[in-house]
Amino acid sequence: MTRKSCAIYTTGFVCAHLLIVGIAMVIRFKFTLTEKSQVYESWKNPPPSYLEYYFFNVTNPEVFMAGGKASVKQIGPYTYRVHRPRENVTFLENGTKVYALNPKTFVFVPEKSVGDPQVDIVRTVNIPLVTIMNELPSYSFFLRTIVSMYINSLGIELFMTRTVHEVLWGFEDPLLTKLHSMKPEVDEYFGLMWKKNGTHEGEFVFHTGEQNYLDYGKIDTWNGMREMSWWSSNQSNMINGTDGTVFHPLINRDELLYIFVADLCRSIHLAYVEDVEVKGIQAYRFAPPSDVLMSPKNNPTNAGFCVPAGDCLGTGVLKVSVCREGAPIVVSSPHFYQADPAYINAIDGLNPKKEEHESYLDLQPTTGVPIRACKRAQLNMILKRVQGFPKTKNITKTIFPIMFVNEMATIDDESAAQMRSLLLNTPFAHPILLMKWCQNFQEMHEMHSCPCTAGSGSIV
Numbered sequence: 457m458t459r460k461s462c463a464i465y466t467t468g469f470v471c472a473h474l475l476i477v478g479i480a481m482v483i484r485f486k487f488t489l490t491e492k493s494q495v496y497e498s499w500k501n502p503p504p505s506y507l508e509y510y511f512f513n514v515t516n517p518e519v520f521m522a523g524g525k526a527s528v529k530q531i532g533p534y535t536y537r538v539h540r541p542r543e544n545v546t547f548l549e550n551g552t553k554v555y556a557l558n559p560k561t562f563v564f565v566p567e568k569s570v571g572d573p574q575v576d577i578v579r580t581v582n583i584p585l586v587t588i589m590n591e592l593p594s595y596s597f598f599l600r601t602i603v604s605m606y607i608n609s610l611g612i613e614l615f616m617t618r619t620v621h622e623v624l625w626g627f628e629d630p631l632l633t634k635l636h637s638m639k640p641e642v643d644e645y646f647g648l649m650w651k652k653n654g655t656h657e658g659e660f661v662f663h664t665g666e667q668n669y670l671d672y673g674k675i676d677t678w679n680g681m682r683e684m685s686w687w688s689s690n691q692s693n694m695i696n697g698t699d700g701t702v703f704h705p706l707i708n709r710d711e712l713l714y715i716f717v718a719d720l721c722r723s724i725h726l727a728y729v730e731d732v733e734v735k736g737i738q739a740y741r742f743a744p745p746s747d748v749l750m751s752p753k754n755n756p757t758n759a760g761f762c763v764p765a766g767d768c769l770g771t772g773v774l775k776v777s778v779c780r781e782g783a784p785i786v787v788s789s790p791h792f793y794q795a796d797p798a799y800i801n802a803i804d805g806l807n808p809k810k811e812e813h814e815s816y817l818d819l820q821p822t823t824g825v826p827i828r829a830c831k832r833a834q835l836n837m838i839l840k841r842v843q844g845f846p847k848t849k850n851i852t853k854t855i856f857p858i859m860f861v862n863e864m865a866t867i868d869d870e871s872a873a874q875m876r877s878l879l880l881n882t883p884f885a886h887p888i889l890l891m892k893w894c895q896n897f898q899e900m901h902e903m904h905s906c907p908c909t910a911g912s913g914s915i916v
């Protein structure tokens with residue numbers, strides 16, 4: 457054996473040995489959720505994210521009511537800093553699972569906003585009215601008659617003008633107040649984020665990864681459920697993957713990453729897009745591929761998201777009435793990015809752009825840690841003619857955009873520095889190489905052929 461190959465073996469041996477020790481260390485002590493692990497603190501108290509709200513201000517309600525095309529003007533951002541600590545953390549089943557709540561608190565950030573939400577006015581869909589019109593058939597005859605008389609006689613309009621703060625955080629709505637007097641379980645207040653400040657999106661039980669690092673952060677149950685029941689297929693009802701804040705180490709470009717998104721009431725998947733660099737750290741960008749919200753005509757597995765079964769919308773939109781108490785709410789990407797052009801063309805003032813409207817996640821592949829995340833989603837409402845309401849007689853059925861959010865989080869400078877030094881000081885830079893090295897190590901171990909001792913070899 458030549459000196460050179462021996463040196464390679466030896467180097468390989470040393471590297472591989474370091475790697476094995478390193479992997480064991482990293483995975484056992486860093487990437488399981490135990491109170492002693494390095495990830496625990498940042499999992500329990502993640503740095504705040506920034507949530508930008510953009511609204512679609514309707515400029516021509518009369519034209520739309522008369523059967524024409526609506527025109528909107530985007531206003532925003534109104535930015536909030538979101539604190540999202542894990543609370544009531546309880547380890548279960550010998551530390552293999554962990555229970556946690558994740559309440560979110562929103563604090564307005566004036567310097568990152570275009571104006572004062574308490575002052576700025578937006579004209580948008582009268583969401584309580586449309587919700588009630590939609591639910592009316594399920595009410596008793598008596599209630600139905602009174603409510604429709606009330607709406608028609610008072611001249612409640614399909615569009616409302618409110619401050620941004622009211623639309624987000626709630627206001628006392630006259631129609632809801634009227635309904636409340638007859639049906640006390642109906643809340644008198646309405647707001648897109650009403651009662652959402654300081655509250656959580658359900659009780660989660662996660663796998664800690666103690667048994668298998670691939671399960672790190674995976675959801676075991678949500679509100680006690682292993683799967684949902686509101687979608688129309690078992691596949692659609694699955695609660696898959698993590699909550700999107702953590703991922704298993706050793707991420708592969710070929711894999712699909714599953715996350716459960718409580719806002720969407722469903723699981724989605726992300727696929728590798730490209731390599732990126734964030735604050736000096738190499739990362740893989742993952743994004744939801746277009747098949748996630750594709751019409752069942754082109755992607756039959758999505759048929760399960762049509763509720764009732766067979767009642768399907770087109771590509772790029774998801775009706776979430778099942779978990780919005782029946783309200784005709786539709787979620788999409790902002791400006792209907794990647795959606796059927798028919799939805800974009802139905803409204804004047806939309807202009808979908810990849811850079812501004814796609815969602816993505818940049819992950820450091822060895823550790824699986826998200827380095828930068830950008831979650832973007834738009835809320836829309838189905839507007840259509842409703843029997844018994846003459847005012848709606850001429851309108852064209854439209855998926856009407858109301859607002860969209862852009863939630864961003866980037867690793868802070870201190871954590872980025874820690875991550876860079878972890879990656880520099882250990883040969884972890886590349887997971888595929890890492891795995892190859894480990895395989896080599898095993899082969900070498902079986903060969904026992906290198907005469908050099910581990911200490912004496914050096915890179916030639």
Ligand SMILES: *[C@@H]1O[C@H](CO)[C@@H](O)[C@H](O)[C@H]1NC(C)=O
Binds near residue numbers: 543544557
């Ligand atoms: C979480 O803990 C607080 C007290 O720390 C308690 O008041 C609350 O009921 C707990 N929540 C749940 C859902 O267990």
Ligand SMILES: *[C@@H]1O[C@H](CO)[C@@H](O)[C@H](O)[C@H]1NC(C)=O
Binds near residue numbers: 549
């Ligand atoms: C927890 O560990 C103990 C001792 O190792 C074992 O007897 C017990 O069955 C375990 N419990 C669970 C829920 O795994």
Ligand SMILES: *[C@@H]1O[C@H](CO)[C@@H](O)[C@H](O)[C@H]1NC(C)=O
Binds near residue numbers: 564
């Ligand atoms: C949310 O609650 C926190 C404290 O509980 C408060 O400081 C903050 O202003 C509230 N945010 C909004 C938008 O009301």
Ligand SMILES: *[C@@H]1O[C@H](CO)[C@@H](O)[C@H](O)[C@H]1NC(C)=O
Binds near residue numbers: 515531576578579
């Ligand atoms: C939104 O439109 C309304 C009605 O035209 C207008 O009064 C208001 O100033 C607009 N809001 C903003 C923030 O431009």
Ligand SMILES: *[C@@H]1O[C@H](CO)[C@@H](O)[C@H](O)[C@H]1NC(C)=O
Binds near residue numbers: 690
């Ligand atoms: C769906 O799940 C339910 C309950 O888990 C089961 O009874 C049923 O057979 C499943 N349906 C299909 C088509 O697999």
Ligand SMILES: *[C@@H]1O[C@H](CO)[C@@H](O)[C@H](O)[C@H]1NC(C)=O
Binds near residue numbers: 696
């Ligand atoms: C959940 O994961 C399984 C594979 O494990 C996949 O077949 C299914 O489509 C996923 N469901 C959703 C809603 O993402």
Ligand SMILES: *[C@@H]1O[C@H](CO)[C@@H](O)[C@H](O)[C@H]1NC(C)=O
Binds near residue numbers: 521848849
């Ligand atoms: C609907 O259109 C018809 C015919 O153009 C018109 O006479 C009627 O006033 C319109 N109704 C409403 C509520 O706009």
